[in-house]
Amino acid sequence: MSDVALLVLNGPGLARLGDFADDACGVNSLDQVRRACEQLGSELGVRIDFRQTDDTDELTRWIRNDVNQFDALIINQLGCVDTSPVDYPTYRKQMEILATLSVPVTEVHMTNVLRDDPDRFSALRGPAGKTAMICGLGLDSYRVAIRAAAGAAVGSAAP
């Protein structure tokens, strides 16, 4: 096991993934996502710290206080914009904290938000040149993000 560590954050609504995830997404629960991420982490020899909260203040604290202990941040910001009680513009403003970070950030979505919700979607703004976005690949959105972040952290293209 290398000393590479990745922080995987899941925002409001994602605990209730089973309520709205559809066949296109191919995922039944957030626990399924957690297990897939941790399994890939152990295959690649990197530590995965997988967290979810419905509290946007807590999410902000996690990013602000903890992210520098990790090699990269992978974040699924919001479960489902349509059913979430979160005030989206305010939340986006809070997430501007990402732009001040020094670690690479990968935004992930299991569904293709660019196809399904293009008017509402706007990408998170992370560190210049270190901000990726992956969507529409179900569980594989997380898996690609983890492989890429792990690969970048250990300095090889494809671990």
Added chain:
Amino acid sequence: MKLLIINGPNLNLLGTREPDIYGSDTLRDIADRCISVGKTRGLQVDCVQSNHEGQLVEWIQKAIDSADALIINAAAYTHTSIAIHDALKCFDGLKIELHISNPHMREPFRHVSYVSSAVDGVIMGLGVSGYEHAVELVADRLCA
């Protein structure tokens, strides 16, 4: 299983064009690595590039009968080409849009993609290694 990787305008200049954004690898370097990753997974990978929109459309059409999956970096045509969107809609296999940089972090005219709404998933901003990770993903799906 066959994967076709289609690259659009100016990607033939990779390695020399704005290396701070796109890196120093050439498209040949990237294609060689993708072919090699595919070989280890039992996936035949072909990699093509053109600066001409119509050529990209014809490759997508040809893929309908000859490829199981597509990875497309339509480059600047991403933001303009309804023809590429329409052609992609006719391809039933796994389709992934790929960008080396993250267009959403760049000029506003790059924030619209006509490709995104015609594909299954999008990978952007992982640098040139995004190609290899996308090939791995296609192999996971098709060659497991």
